[in-house]
Amino acid sequence: MSQSNNKKGILLVNLGSPNSTSVEDVKNYLDEFLMDEKVIDYRWIFRALLVQGIILKTRPKKSAEAYKTVWTDEGSPLIVISKHLQNKLQEIVDVPVGLGMRYGEPSIQTGIQELVDKGVTEITLFPLYPQYAMSTTETVIDKAEEVRKKFFPDIKINYVEPFYNRDIYIKALAESIKEKLPADFDLLQFSYHGVPERHIYKTDPTKTCSIDNCCLKDDLPSHKYCYRHQCFKVTELVREQLGLPKEKVMVTFQSRLGKDKWIEPYTDATLEGLGKKGIKKLAIVCPAFVSDCLETLEEISVEGKEIFLHGGGERFDYIPCLNEDANWVNVVKVLSEEKLAEF
Known part of the structure; x- marks a missing residue:
């Protein structure tokens, strides 16, 4: 060297x-x-x-x-x-x-x-x-x-x-998901770590963010600092890379702490109701994390699975993080x- x-x-x-x-x-x-x-x-x-x-x-x-x-x-x-x-x-x-x-x-x-x-x-x-x-x-x-x-x-x-929006990352994430995604899944759920809503507003130097009303729009100045938008963007880019229809993919947010309002929809509440909506075979991935940890290995692949199966689901496939x-x-x-x- x-x-x-x-x-x-x-x-x-x-x-x-x-x-x-x-x-x-x-x-x-x-x-x-x-x-x-x-x-x-x-x-x-x-x-x-x-x-x-x-x-x-x-x-x-x-x-x-x-x-x-x-x-x-x-x-x-x-x-x-x-x-x-x-x-x-x-x-x-x-x-x-x-x-x-x-x-x-x-x-x-x-x-x-x-x-x-x-x-x-x-x-x-x-x-x-x-x-x-x-x-x-x-x-x-x-x-x-x-x-x-x-x-x-x-x-x-x-x-x-x-x-989050770099092609090289999106392709790597999509390929990792594709390798582990069952052929007969009903829904692919992207569960991101949540943050309090006020954090979204605090980190927006443009002071134009309105959370629900702008996260899905393109090229707004607030998006550079908007965690919620960036999570939805990752999901959409990966969905396109995988060639999946929009109805086969959804975004939720996990790991709430305290009684403050956190960004929605919530992962646990969503898992509880999916079975009643006819989702029997669920695959779930956690792209806020690049390394598997307590929030993925225990909160999602153990607790989340229990919630989903108890609510009428039949099969739960956790897709690991990018890891190594x-x-x-x-x-x-x-x-x-x-x-x-x-x-």
């Missing part, structure tokens, strides 16, 4: 995971995650009262039990898959590849430090989220900039932008190298 290549590096950043399934580790993880003002965007005092005064009193034990159902011999599925992605990417690029998590370990600071130790001075940071959201892409960039200014002031960082798919690894390579070339 040449000296010039050594000066550049790639840092993959995913959400994160508890260090173990112990209640204490899960509590520490949830505290860091939920106290992020980009996740629960209340004033600090109210956020602390909600998170530390209420949620952390009961949720860690329940979440720890859920994590135990998906934990592997290697550890947390999200961390394990992210490390495999890192290794596979390293095999096909000429610069060092690091890994960091927004919450938990390895941290963003740890990931940057490992690259710096290899002589890297220019980092392309890749938030592993296809769509833009305040609680994903935005908080990763904010944290990375905070870490850079405090610990690595001489390091330059640029960022891979949300890639070769086409996906190539997507990460191409998008990363585009940004590396900008230094």
Whole structure:
């Protein structure tokens, strides 16, 4: 590897995971995650009262039990898959590849430090989220900039932008779905992680978004920052790529927290009623995630399946995330190298 290549590096950043399934580790993880003002965007005092005064009193034990159902011999599925992605990417690029998590370990600071130790001075940071959201892409960039200014002031960082509408990503996602989609399915459900409605308005610098009235329109200035629009766009582009009729595809949003209004339609409520509408054979995919995790392996493929079958469904096929798919690894390579070339 040449000296010039050594000066550049790639840092993959995913959400994160508890260090173990112990209640204490899960509590520490949830505290860091939920106290992020980009996740629960209340004033600090109210956020602390909600998170530390209420949620952390009961949720860690329940979440720890859920994590135990998906934990592997290697550890947390999200961390394990992210490390495999890192290794596979390293095999096909000429610069060092690091890994960091927004919450938990390895941290963003740890990931940057490992690259710096290899002589890297220019980092392309890749938030592993296809769509833009305040609680994903935005908080990763904010944290990375905070870490850079405090610990690595001489390091330059640029960022891979949300890639929800990039052809190379859509083709990789569509191909992954096609490989696992049963021939006789009744409906393909795209379940995306939800966000509170107010997040959509907060992240819209144009202040023109009206959620339901503009998500399905084309080329509005608010769409660059509208998570809900970007989810619908991914679905439509993949549907076209697969050649499916519109009535065979739908969009829902999962993982609500608290009593605030979140973007709709809700995944759990939808699953409950599909059987009564004649949907007996359901396939479901979760394209807000590139790595399988608690929200896909437990919330959807276990809890979601139970809801669907209890409501009259007969067959439930969960389609895994892109994970370590070769086409996906190539997507990460191409998008990363585009940004590396900008230094």
